[in-house]
């Protein structure tokens with residue numbers, strides 16, 4: 001690693017105390033930002049130097065909800081309901097996925113994300129160790145979440161425990177693990193209690209928190225899905241407390257089960273993905289329990305799940321970050337997601353002053369960091385923070401002239417304008433080239449494994 005200077009760009013720091021540094025310098029020593037200044041004194045000699053004149057420098061973008069290896073099924077099924085999408089198309093293929101498939105799919109996601117400025121991914125999937133290996137090779141940050149469903153409870157909980165023991169805070173702290181019950185309707189109460197026990201066992205014993213990652217209130221009928229599932233669970237001898245079943249929504253339901261907060265705590269350690277349809281009582285609950293929200297507007301529109309009440313979240317001080325959801329549905333271009341988040345909030349509320357560019361940028365960066373319990377280390381360009389940075393080339397026809405770099409970033413720039421990316425002090429994308437491993441080979445490998453897999457599935461059907 002050593003020393004690196006990024007010189008001469010507009011720095012959008014995402015630090016509310018000092019949001020913009022014009023023609024500034026960022027000095028990095030090893031994995032940490034040591035100086036952010038307009039004209040720094042004592043620039044280290046012999047440091048690697050990135051000339052950022054005409055560019056905008058930002059913190060790395062944080063994708064708070066994805067399923068990285070789903071690159072393998074990019075646009076495999078479209079224009080269908082979430083239920084059909086999962087049950088008819090996605091789950092049958094996923095049932096045949098092996099570690100080597102997940103590894104190569106996650107490698108592609110890391111490349112795609114990095115080329116769009118995504119330096120941290122929160123990814124829930126199966127064969128999660130393979131995603132971790134991909135993230136380590138790609139030198140990005142990942143919070144890996146082995147998905148837990150009732151029907152694989154024992155193996156999934158075992159896998160979660162083992163991955164926390166082996167990988168949490170590993171790779172110079174770039175890898176973390178979260179516990180990931182898939183959703184309220186795919187995880188029975190017994191499994192939820194076991195996951196809560198597991199996270200309570202880790203509490204205070206790991207350097208950084210092992211929090212929860214769950215799909216929550218994604219569709220309007222989610223509580224009906226829970227009630228349907230409860231009938232099946234009952235046949236298996238698993239009772240759902242009747243008070244919980246009487247809830248109006250899934251967040252209230254989980255609260256009634258008593259699993260939204262660690263033992264003896266007031267505040268939650270849960271990040272909910274989507275949270276499109278909270279009831280009025282659930283909004284109060286999210287605020288009171290400090291449940292973090294990952295907003296996934298592209299996925300929510302594509303699956304017609306609805307539009308999350310982001311303005312209400314922001315007004316109440318609820319932490320909201322941005323997610324792309326699985327790349328089978330949407331690209332990893334988080335800048336596009338940020339723009340859509342802003343436009344949707346304005347459009348549905350008939351008020352163009354809502355969700356200004358500054359809020360969309362906060363969702364991409366510091367609020368995203370907070371949503372995944374990683375604030376303090378990432379999400380700002382600030383002395384003492386980890387050196388995760390993006391250099392975006394603004395010498396482009398669609399970015400000239402520039403009155404307001406922040407508005408340009410959110411409303412005009414695209415992931416393809418990202419020129420250089422630094423994670424943990426190391427340049428992983430330079431001049432739009434991804435450096436850690438071959439992009440060509442990875443794309444070829446993805447095409448090979450997925451065509452083999454689909455052929456074998458089709459053969460089985462006939």
Ligand SMILES: [Zn+2]
Nearest residue numbers: 215273325326
């Ligand atoms: Zn998802």
